[in-house]
Amino acid sequence: MSYFQNVLEIAYEGKQSTNPLAFKYYNPQEVVAGKTMEEHLRFAVSYWHTFTGEGADPFGGKTALRPWDRYTGLDLAKARVEASFEFYEKLNIPFFCFHDRDIAPEGDTLRETNENLDQIVAMIKDYMKTSKTKLLWNTSNMFSHSRYTHGAGTTCNADVYAYAGAQLKKSLEIGKELDAQNYVFWGGREGYETLLNTDMELELDNLARLYQMAIEYAKEIGFDAQFLIEPKPKEPTKHQYDFDAATSIAFLQKYGLKDYFKLNLEANHATLAGHTFEHELRVARINGVLGSLDANQGDLLLGWDTDEFPQDLYSTTLTMYEVLKNGGLGKGGVNFDAKVRRGSFEPEDLFYAHIAGMDSYAKGLKVAAKLIEDRVFEQVIEQRYRSFREGIGKEIVEGKATLHTLEQYALNNPVAKNESGRLELLRSILNQYILGDL
Ligand code: XLS
Ligand code: CA
Ligand code: CA
Numbered sequence: 001m002s003y004f005q006n007v008l009e010i011a012y013e014g015k016q017s018t019n020p021l022a023f024k025y026y027n028p029q030e031v032v033a034g035k036t037m038e039e040h041l042r043f044a045v046s047y048w049h050t051f052t053g054e055g056a057d058p059f060g061g062k063t064a065l066r067p068w069d070r071y072t073g074l075d076l077a078k079a080r081v082e083a084s085f086e087f088y089e090k091l092n093i094p095f096f097c098f099h100d101r102d103i104a105p106e107g108d109t110l111r112e113t114n115e116n117l118d119q120i121v122a123m124i125k126d127y128m129k130t131s132k133t134k135l136l137w138n139t140s141n142m143f144s145h146s147r148y149t150h151g152a153g154t155t156c157n158a159d160v161y162a163y164a165g166a167q168l169k170k171s172l173e174i175g176k177e178l179d180a181q182n183y184v185f186w187g188g189r190e191g192y193e194t195l196l197n198t199d200m201e202l203e204l205d206n207l208a209r210l211y212q213m214a215i216e217y218a219k220e221i222g223f224d225a226q227f228l229i230e231p232k233p234k235e236p237t238k239h240q241y242d243f244d245a246a247t248s249i250a251f252l253q254k255y256g257l258k259d260y261f262k263l264n265l266e267a268n269h270a271t272l273a274g275h276t277f278e279h280e281l282r283v284a285r286i287n288g289v290l291g292s293l294d295a296n297q298g299d300l301l302l303g304w305d306t307d308e309f310p311q312d313l314y315s316t317t318l319t320m321y322e323v324l325k326n327g328g329l330g331k332g333g334v335n336f337d338a339k340v341r342r343g344s345f346e347p348e349d350l351f352y353a354h355i356a357g358m359d360s361y362a363k364g365l366k367v368a369a370k371l372i373e374d375r376v377f378e379q380v381i382e383q384r385y386r387s388f389r390e391g392i393g394k395e396i397v398e399g400k401a402t403l404h405t406l407e408q409y410a411l412n413n414p415v416a417k418n419e420s421g422r423l424e425l426l427r428s429i430l431n432q433y434i435l436g437d438l
Pocket of ligand 3: 266269305
């Protein structure tokens with residue numbers, strides 16, 4: 001049985017192609033900077049947006065027309081699994097990602113919920129035996145159910161904390177069963193609405209304790225996925241503890257967890273934190289914790305997490321620049337945590353959206369590789385900071401300077417003239433690379 005009869009396998013046809021169901025830039029086997037595009041990009045489909053999402057928003061319900069609409073309950077969950085593997089195959093995408101609650105419905109008790117999961121996980125495992133699509137990461141949805149209204153790992157209610165622990169335990173087992181490459185912690189309710197009723201110190205200590213337990217349990221069962229924290233500053237809570245990359249790194253350092261975690265960075269979350277995506281990637285990269293990407297984009301005219309498919313070539317280029325500078329993403333990948341717009345409700349739109357995202361990242365990769373090969377920014381930066389390679393600058397960098405020696409130097413030397421930062425020139429060079437013949 002086919003869920004997407006109107007769509008055949010999506011192939012690379014090149015940038016002249018007018019076929020909407022073809023890749024124009026993403027050519028999986030094309031080698032860029034020593035690796036194939038497929039190896040660099042490690043694309044993943046988000047199960048929640050593509051198979052569970054329905055086009056609802058706070059002002060209205062479902063708009064999406066989906067070939068699995070006629071099913072309910074566990075039958076619906078099974079139909080989605082069947083459809084998902086057809087989708088991966090047609091898109092030729094190497095990875096997928098899910099929350100526990102995306103793949104199977106909650107039962108009346110935790111036991112029942114876990115039994116539902118067992119059935120669906122067994123089915124996914126079966127499909128994975130013949131499919132080339134692997135699990136990039138799984139995670140626990142510890143934010144949708146009303147029990148998590150005051151948080152999960154940061155709740156004020158120890159019973160809820162225990163429930164969260166149980167749910168997390170099951171998710172780690174699922175990750176192991178399906179050979180997940182990574183495991184993500186996104187704290188949708190791990191934050192606060194008001195400090196007036198919040199013991200911030202206890203909440204953060206408890207969150208670290210939960211992470212510690214996860215590390216121990218993963219070790220116990222031999223689950224060797226890379227653990228990832230996904231920062232987001234707000235939404236649904238007013239303030240989320242994993243605000244951005246820098247805040248998450250400080251948290252990991254404080255609790256001695258830095259060796260066990262990297263970051264899963266999302267473009268739209270960067271925007272919400274008041275940063276560019278490349279800023280978040282740079283912070284993670286220079287701190288050795290750039291793990292994986294949630295690829296999407298926000299709308300600067302709307303102040304919320306719109307999770308649009310990424311099409312901004314400046315952003316994909318500068319993103320892939322950071323990834324290449326990082327030497328790749330290791331076990332991580334580029335997960336489309338992105339949803340088709342409410343008005344794009346037909347099944348074909350799911351393909352068009354992924355093609356747009358994959359092509360935008362492929363183009364970004366090629367431009368970034370060329371920029372690095374030509375040392376465009378490297379040359380500028382080398383030149384710009386050259387005063388730190390000799391004389392007093394060298395002494396500063398080597399840790400030999402003191403305020404005494406700096407004073408001596410300043411008393412004897414007039415301040416050298418500053419030079420232009422050449423921002424506009426650099427932007428126009430970037431334009432040339434993006435518009436050039438790649
Ligand atoms: C929500 C987050 C979420 C995480 C996984 O804004 O992006 O989807 O990626 O829980
Ligand atoms: Ca995300
Ligand atoms: Ca998001």
